[in-house]
Amino acid sequence: MDRQLIDLLLANGRASYAELARQVGLSSPAVHERVGKLEAAGVITGYRAVVDPASVGLDVTALVSVIESDAVDDTGVEEGLRALPAVEDCWRVAGSEGYVLKVRVTDIPALEATISALNRIRGVARTRTTVVLSTKWEGRHG
Secondary structure: OOHHHHHHHHOOOOOOHHHHHHHHOHOOOOOOOHHHHHHHHOOOOOOOOOOOHHOOOOOOEEEEEEOOOOOOOHHHHHHHHHHOOOOOEEEEEOOOOOEEEEEOOHHHHHHHHHHHHHHHHOEEEEEEEOOOOOOOEEEEOO
């Protein structure tokens, strides 16, 4: 039942408790209670609007691999990455790179500035950037 509710909320985070209740066959108060428990347990961590990046002027998406210096403090690197507004997602990864970032910017000069800022973070040895030509899908749920 919880998985059904999660799937429905992934598809439409604005669904009302009454609407969810109809789809899963429970009462609205029962759904309200279950969703509240999922939130309290940290299973559901938040709700957000999904915005088309191009419609807000973010026309360039890139994946940036971050290669760390040998003696590096992960916390400092992560704080530096978090401080850059262009970094939309950050994954700690296995392999020669320490992190892979999804970066969204207005244009190529803004991407260049972001890469320069990344390389100035203490603990970042170098970066490798892949520019996204087109997005076939993103944030697939369900």
